Each structure stands twice: as structure tokens, then as C-alpha cells.
Amino acid sequence: MVEPAKSSPLSELRIALPSLPMRLQEVGRFVAANDYDATTRSMRDLAAEAGADPAAFTRLAKAIGYSGWEELRAALTEARRPSQTAPFSGRAKGRRHGPNADVALVIDKLQAEAAGLRRIPAQPIAEAARALHDAKRIWIAGYRSCRSVAELLNYELRLFRPEQVQLVGASGPDDLDLGAFRPGEAVIVVGFLPYTHASVRVAQAVYRTGATLVAIADSLSAPMAEGADHVLLFEAASSPGFFPSLTGAIAIAQSLAAVTFSLGGVAAKKRLESTEARLAAASTYVPEKG
Amino acid sequence: MVEPAKSSPLSELRIALPSLPMRLQEVGRFVAANDYDATTRSMRDLAAEAGADPAAFTRLAKAIGYSGWEELRAALTEARRPSQTAPFSGRAKGRRHGPNADVALVIDKLQAEAAGLRRIPAQPIAEAARALHDAKRIWIAGYRSCRSVAELLNYELRLFRPEQVQLVGASGPDDLDLGAFRPGEAVIVVGFLPYTHASVRVAQAVYRTGATLVAIADSLSAPMAEGADHVLLFEAASSPGFFPSLTGAIAIAQSLAAVTFSLGGVAAKKRLESTEARLAAASTYVPEKG
DNA sequence: CAATCCATGCAACAAATGTTTCATGGTCGA
DNA sequence: TCGACCATGAAACATTTGTTGCATGGATTG
Numbered sequence: 001m002v003e004p005a006k007s008s009p010l011s012e013l014r015i016a017l018p019s020l021p022m023r024l025q026e027v028g029r030f031v032a033a034n035d036y037d038a039t040t041r042s043m044r045d046l047a048a049e050a051g052a053d054p055a056a057f058t059r060l061a062k063a064i065g066y067s068g069w070e071e072l073r074a075a076l077t078e079a080r081r082p083s084q085t086a087p088f089s090g091r092a093k094g095r096r097h098g099p100n101a102d103v104a105l106v107i108d109k110l111q112a113e114a115a116g117l118r119r120i121p122a123q124p125i126a127e128a129a130r131a132l133h134d135a136k137r138i139w140i141a142g143y144r145s146c147r148s149v150a151e152l153l154n155y156e157l158r159l160f161r162p163e164q165v166q167l168v169g170a171s172g173p174d175d176l177d178l179g180a181f182r183p184g185e186a187v188i189v190v191g192f193l194p195y196t197h198a199s200v201r202v203a204q205a206v207y208r209t210g211a212t213l214v215a216i217a218d219s220l221s222a223p224m225a226e227g228a229d230h231v232l233l234f235e236a237a238s239s240p241g242f243f244p245s246l247t248g249a250i251a252i253a254q255s256l257a258a259v260t261f262s263l264g265g266v267a268a269k270k271r272l273e274s275t276e277a278r279l280a281a282a283s284t285y286v287p288e289k290g
Numbered sequence: 291m292v293e294p295a296k297s298s299p300l301s302e303l304r305i306a307l308p309s310l311p312m313r314l315q316e317v318g319r320f321v322a323a324n325d326y327d328a329t330t331r332s333m334r335d336l337a338a339e340a341g342a343d344p345a346a347f348t349r350l351a352k353a354i355g356y357s358g359w360e361e362l363r364a365a366l367t368e369a370r371r372p373s374q375t376a377p378f379s380g381r382a383k384g385r386r387h388g389p390n391a392d393v394a395l396v397i398d399k400l401q402a403e404a405a406g407l408r409r410i411p412a413q414p415i416a417e418a419a420r421a422l423h424d425a426k427r428i429w430i431a432g433y434r435s436c437r438s439v440a441e442l443l444n445y446e447l448r449l450f451r452p453e454q455v456q457l458v459g460a461s462g463p464d465d466l467d468l469g470a471f472r473p474g475e476a477v478i479v480v481g482f483l484p485y486t487h488a489s490v491r492v493a494q495a496v497y498r499t500g501a502t503l504v505a506i507a508d509s510l511s512a513p514m515a516e517g518a519d520h521v522l523l524f525e526a527a528s529s530p531g532f533f534p535s536l537t538g539a540i541a542i543a544q545s546l547a548a549v550t551f552s553l554g555g556v557a558a559k560k561r562l563e564s565t566e567a568r569l570a571a572a573s574t575y576v577p578e579k580g
Numbered sequence: 581c582a583a584t585c586c587a588t589g590c591a592a593c594a595a596a597t598g599t600t601t602c603a604t605g606g607t608c609g610a
Numbered sequence: 611t612c613g614a615c616c617a618t619g620a621a622a623c624a625t626t627t628g629t630t631g632c633a634t635g636g637a638t639t640g
């Protein structure tokens with residue numbers, strides 16, 4: 001038999017799963033679903049919880065190419081090892097090539113992003129959320145790669161404030177919306193270096209019209225951050241790679257939405273529930289299986 | 291003696307550390323620094339690596355108030371369990387009101403997201419990137435809140451592979467694209483609970499057509515993950531709040547793009563540079579000052 | 581200086597672990 | 611229908627696990 005290219009034990013398991021005997025499939029699914037317990041608890045413990053025979057675990061491991069459960073579990077624990085102390089990162093740093101160089105790159109990147117998240121100031125987010133809560137209407141603008149952030153924010157806010165949240169440029173050219181800002185409304189602009197002209201134009205329009213400006217940016221000196229009422233900073237360049245990191249911006253956006261929702265109290269909750277009910281009625285989602 | 295408030299076993303360990311015998315301090319520091327290995331490997335193994343006596347571990351555990359090493363390890367294991375709420379969210383939940391409640395919510399959320407990022411397995415991402423690199427064409431699908439992830443991925447990949455990357459449903463109804471998948475092409479599907487019918491349909495179409503399926507999902511048992519060639523897992527429910535977290539998915543998407551780019555070598559680099567040059571010529575961006 | 585205490589390594593212990601073997605029951609093909 | 615085959619559970623196996631008792635050696639105290 002030709003040995004397939006080595007990969008994550010979990011995916012090995014998953015691809016071999018359909019061709020296995022029924023009981024081993026059950027056990028295999030259990031392992032895949034509880035892989036953390038698989039690495040930490042004992043075989044007999046797992047067997048008891050899965051309602052299966054201990055021997056089934058050994059057999060499963062052998063069926064997918066390991067010498068036994070012990071070896072499978074060792075592979076799982078290595079695969080689950082947190083990125084900060086990853087097995088190869090130390091060695092791989094010496095030689096920047098080879099099969100592990102890619103893994104090292106991913107590990108570095110995730111590690112840097114996690115560190116960047118911890119440096120995001122929390123207080124400004126809470127304050128901005130209050131501003132959003134008080135706003136009669138919320139506009140959201142973001143261009144190019146920042147558009148994903150803007151759309152996410154738009155999506156989540158609309159879940160519980162559907163009529164009052166709107167993407168800039170959603171229903172026509174941006175310029176039409178730029179004149180529609182009013183005092184008492186809030187405008188969120190997302191952007192980082194290099195800054196698009198479009199986002200700067202939005203910021204200037206907000207300034208002119210007297211609306212409240214919330215900037216999500218990578219620097220205090222960003223064009224859309226100047227004169228903003230709330231500036232929420234994240235680190236776009238903190239991680240290796242060739243694109244600015246957006247994880248910080250996404251985390252800010254989601255925190256912002258979460259706090260705004262929590263400020264909304266029972267009214268927001270009711271709104272969210274009715275939205276969810278409508279989506280369920282339209283059978284947008286696959287029903288959960290027991 | 292008054293028992294201090296129960297907290298993480300690691301912090302219990304740290305505060306008790308200075309008052310311990312020298313050898314137990316060594317061992318304690320070793321455990322604190324390698325707590326992942328402490329939960330997965332055996333006491334004797336750790337002793338060998340730390341250059342200490344196995345018994346020292348039992349003694350250490352007893353010295354800080356546990357019945358033995360086994361109980362200490364169980365506590366460490368529980369503390370490390372993924373998908374749990376942030377360590378100090380318990381405290382924040384106590385006082386859910388007051389002016390700082392919002393800030394606490396944000397801090398909890400960011401902290402949890404950062405922890406979640408570290409638990410993302412790196413290896414599958416590197417493998418999936420290789421699959422993308424080898425693919426003749428790349429399709430990307432994501433619906434509702436996951437659309438932002440899909441669009442970001444689409445944006446970044448198109449920076450250096452413009453003709454070969456495409457959003458499913460970008461140029462018409464989804465159904466047209468579903469029949470266009472071919473073997474040798476790759477399709478990325480992003481989704482988490484609750485899963486949309488649309489994303490599942492895409493996954494099924496991929497399966498039918500023999501293309502390579504890369505799933506970015508929150509669970510191995512997600513409908514689009516079954517039968518996928520690569521499954522990239524993130525924790526959507528790891529952070530407090532009312533909405534699944536997308537930071538993990540974004541981080542995965544960006545890592546995926548970064549590695550794929552790095553695999554592309556000089557050709558990808560040239561492509562990226564020419565794209566940037568075109569954007570600059572169209573004066574999309576505000577020129578940098580200073 | 582002597583007596584004591586305590587930290588520390590070693591070795592033996594019982595318990596629990598992963599593995600293997602064997603008997604059983606079911607399924608498929610001739 | 612019979613035979614071969616395989617999946618499956620129960621029990622026995624050797625190994626490894628965490629623990630504890632004991633001897634040693636250095637530090638502390640009177």
C-alpha cells in the first residue's frame with residue numbers, strides 16, 4: 001500500500017473514517033469531536049464516555065496507520081500543541097526552507113496576532129459603543145480589504161437594529177450618502193495604511209455635517225482618525241506576512257457590536273430574537289442535529 | 291490559615307513558588323513554563339526532561355494544596371480546555387453593572403479571542419495553502435456573517451492571482467458556479483453554527499465535481515467539513531458575547547493567504563507589485579506623508 | 581561539636597494503563 | 611444451508627503510572 005503524504009492526524013482520521021467498520025467509525029467520530037479529551041484522558045475513560053470498548057481505540061489507531069492508540073494520541077497532542085511553543089518553530093527558524101518553513105510562518109503569524117489583540121485598548125471601545133447606542137442612525141464605511149470589516153459590522157448591528165444601520169454606498173454612489181449624514185447620527189470608518197481616498201472623503205463629510213465619527217484605524221495620525229470623536233486603534237503591521245493584519249480590526253468590530261448590543265438591553269434582545277426567528281422561518285439554516 | 295480565593299492552578303503555583311524548597315521551585319518553574327507538556331506527558335517523562343526526581347512532582351503538588359500530582363494535572367487540564375469562557379470572566383460576571391461593566395466585557399472578549407488564536411492548529415493551514423498553490427483555480431464561498439471572511443480571502447488572493455480566484459456567486463446566481471467546479475480546482479467554504487443551506491450546497495457540489503474542498507469551520511462535524519480535503523478549525527464560541535467570534539476565521543484566512551503567497555515565490559511577488567502599481571496609478575490611495 | 585531537622589534521590593509498591601488474545605455473533609458468498 | 615470471514619466485547623497480559631517509605635547528606639541550632 002502506498003503511504004499517503006503525512007498530514008494532521010485528525011485529517012488522516014477523517015479521510016479514513018468512511019471505510020471503517022461501524023463501531024470504529026463511532027469511536028473515530030468521538031475522538032474527532034473530543035480531541036482535547038483524547039489527548040488528556042485515558043483510553044478507558046474515553047471508552048466509558050463514548051459507550052464503547054477500550055480495545056476499539058487501539059483498533060482505530062491501527063486501522064489508520066499508527067502502531068497503537070499511544071502513538072495516535074502522541075500525534076494528536078503534538079498537533080494540538082499551542083503555537084507559542086510549537087515543536088518545530090525553534091528548529092525551523094534556523095532554516096527558512098523545507099516543509100516546515102510554512103508551518104513556522106503560520107505559527108509566527110498567529111502568535112503575533114494573538115499578542116496584538118491583547119494590546120488593544122478596551123476603554124475606547126466601550127465609549128464608542130455608548131456613542132453608537134445613542135445614535136439615531138449608524139453609517140459604516142470601509143474600502144478594499146477593510147470592506148470585510150465594515151460588512152461584518154453592518155451585518156451584526158443590523159441583527160438588532162435593522163432600520164438604523166446602513167453601509168455607506170450600499171444603495172447607490174457613495175456621494176449620495178455623504179450628504180445624508182446628520183447630527184445625532186454616527187459614522188464608523190475603517191481604514192489603515194495605505195488609506196483610500198474614499199475613506200478620507202467619508203471622514204471629511206462626517207466632519208462637515210456634524211455627525212459623530214468613530215474611526216477604526218491603525219494609527220492616531222490616520223487621515224480618518226484626525227478629528228474623530230472616537231478612535232479605536234489596532235496593530236495592522238504587527239504580524240509577519242505581506243498583508244496588513246485585520247484580526248485586530250475584526251476583534252474591535254465584534255466587541256463594539258457586543259457592547260452596543262448589551263447596552264440595548266431587552267429591546268435589542270427582542271429584536272435579535274425576532275430576526276433569528278425570521279431567518280429560521282425562511283429555513284436559511286440547516287437544523288441542528290441532536 | 292485562610293484559604294485564598296480559588297483561581298487558576300498556575301497562579302496558585304506562582305504565588306506559592308518563592309516559599310518552596312529550592313528543588314521544588316525548579317520543578318515548579320518547569321511546570322509553569324511547560325504546562326502543556328505537564329498536562330499531556332507522564333510525570334517520569336517530565337522529570338527526565340527537567341532533570342529532577344519524579345517524586346518531586348508529587349511533592350510539589352502536595353506543597354501547594356493538592357492531594358497529588360494527578361489532581362494538579364487534572365486542574366491544569368481543565369484550565370487549558372478550549373472553548374471555555376475566559377479565566378476571569380467569572381469575576382466579571384459577578385458585577386455585571388456599573389460603569390466598568392462594558393469595559394470588562396471588552397477585556398474578557400479580547401482576552402478570550404487571543405487565547406483562541408493560540409489554539410489554532412498551524413499544520414493544516416500550511417497544507418491547505420499548498421493545495422491552493424497547486425490549484426488551477428480557486429473558488430471561495432461564505433454566507434451571512436462568514437461572507438466577510440470570504441471576501442477578505444478573495445481580496446487578498448486576487449492581489450497576486452487575479453485571474454484564478456473567484457467568489458462563488460459573484461457573477462450571477464450561485465447555482466451557475468456550482469456546476470463550474472472542476473477537478474484540479476480548489477473551493478474554500480467558510481461557515482459555522484448555524485450552518486446555512488447555501489454553504490452546504492456548495493460543499494456538496496464540490497464533492498460531486500471532484501474538486502478540492504477546503505473548509506474553514508468551527509467544528510469537524512460541520513456539514514461542509516465532512517468529506518473535506520482540508521479542515522481548518524477555529525473557535526467561534528470561545529469568547530463571551532452574543533455573536534460567534536470571527537477573529538479566528540479571519541486569522542486563518544490571512545495566514546492561508548500569506549503562506550499561499552510565499553509558496554508563489556517570485557511570480558506571486560511580481561504579480562503583487564504590478565497590482566499595487568496599478569492601484570497607485572489610479573490614485574486609489576492617499577500618498578504617504580513624511 | 582553534637583543533635584536535629586529537612587530536603588532530596590532511590591527503590592519498591594499498588595493501581596491503572598495500553599495491548600493482546602480468545603470466544604462469540606453476525607454477515608456475506610458459494 | 612453451510613463455511614469462511616470479520617467485527618465486536620470480555621478478560622488476561624505485561625508495562626507503565628503515580629505514590630510512598632527509607633536512607634543519605636547537608637544545613638541549622640543548642
